[in-house]
Amino acid sequence: MTTITRRNLLAASGTLAALSALPAARAATLPDLSGKSFLITGTSSGFGRIGAELYARRGARVFATMRNLPRPEAEELRRLARDEKLAITVLELDVLSDEMVARAVAEAERLNGGPLDVLVNNAGVVIGGPVEAHDLEATRLAFDTNVFGYQRTARAVLPGMRRRKSGLIVNISSQQGRVVMPAGGLYSASKFAVEAMSEQLAYELVPHGIDVVIIEPGGYPTEVGQNRAKYTQALRDRVTADVAGAYPEMVERMKAMRSARKGEIPPGMPDPVEVPTAIAEIAAMAPGTRPLRRAVHPGPKPQAEINRVSRESQLAWLGDGPYGPWVKDVLD
Template sequence: MENQINRRTMLGAGAALAATASIASSSLAQAEPNSLSGQSVLITGCSSGFGYLTALHCARLGAKVVASMRNLPRPEADTLHMAAKDLDLHIVEIDVTDDISVTTGTEAAISLIGGAPDILINNAGLAIVGPLEAQDLDATRLIFETNVFGYQRMIRAILPGMRHRGSGHIVNMSSQSGRLIWPGLGHYCPTKFAVEAMSDTLAYEVADKGIDVTLIQPGGYPTAFWNNRETLTGALKKRSDPKHLNGYGAMSDNMGSGRVPQLTGDPMDVPEAIARSLVSPQGQRPHRVMVSASRHPQETINQTHRETHLNFLGRGPFGDAARKVHNS
């Protein structure tokens, strides 16, 4: 195991990052977060996008970061290693769709940290778009294995150590599409709806154990996510029987076309919002954080959900848990 950790682990550092973002959230202050010194963070899906940026941002704020990605060695790991020069940042291999990889990778992370991480950030995710009918079982299994089952694998691997210690913070990456349905997104919305529900369930169950659960709901930002989406969607379309594509017009025609939204927001909005939730006192961390360069169309749904759950659970055995989770 020691040789495996040495082969798959890289250290790095860099100058502190000074960046600000205008992020609307009723739960978060707009000031830059304080230091994460003394905190340990395990993040999945760090080869690009929000995972890559969040790993660097947390390390620059002083955290000991274990950044994970699949299929090591790979150029993206080298890029992260160079960007993290002199930071306390380590890279391990975790494929969240594989039980053995999750077990091996989390054991390596726990060994590096010296125990369960203070913070787990479930970030690894993907999209395969097009009509729901066109999503074959290979595509369906892949997106649920990554976006939902992958989160569950990581939670099961890390949560026992957090409970034993009596503290921890689990951050799950959701989306505006975890609240709102946009036709043509295949199973992306269903997987993110699942992340929302499983995060609520978990939050209520661990509210009395010193563990907080935070959902991040980003809007669209210009990252490699979109190019990866087109690659996976193009492969699906290529193997699809036309009977599952015909009749949907542009929804089918645009699958794998390479046309992605022209987005202008700063992707750093997301790691900065995550960091603000991380430095909030235990028990006062926001359960849902909206992050967007434009608007928050899910805001009313979030508020109604909160009020409904407080009323629904308020007088029952999970009333105290609901009030803790929703800071009521």
């Protein structure tokens, strides 16, 4: 029986084929998202692009945001929405800009006729190499995109969600938001920050009826690697001879980074559609029943034991204190 994969979703034009073409039994297992509105960052490729189409095909109204409009990816998505009568609106949003975030969220809320139901913080960057090689330009870009960008968009949607006493914020983290790999640059540092910020926010939003969920993907072949290769090579060109000599193998590997081509899933690699599928399942759950964290990968999940110990530690530390009800609401 045919199953949902990135391969059978990809059409020759590079856009995704209709989910309605799947067997009825398989399609019926996907959650109905009718009546929900999503704003997603970073929808030019990868999890964001796949998610925008998947949620819309399940009935959601989607505000797909990306930077640097006009661009071909935006026109592809708009054409797909017209051709298949999907409720997808493409908006320009660069998560590095306070002004652009505020403007895009305000426009999405205006078109939606009220506050948004779901924010998916997906835009991110990966820059490889040893930590010492990361100058402040690379460091600022990593944290401004992966951490401050999430905070900008969350603060933009939260006033409306708080007024309505409902909403869901989904923050894309990583396995490397809980475990550390040498030569990974400051990616883990930025995702550790996302994990902590998201968990604290989840506790604080309990009285407002708003859920926060952290998605922890493993390694997936997405086009984010194209930017990783670009940013890593640019950083490699700025590395001093002293630093290059101190970390010769890691610096050499910075030149060899390769990214997946559009629509390509190398043999043996997991399918990126698994991540937006998990998000769709979580969005369809009843408020207050959603998990704080969801690890998504068919292979090893090295963060699972860390997540378990962290949960137990938080409950033991705060469970009987003044914030105990909030912590238990999120973790239980």
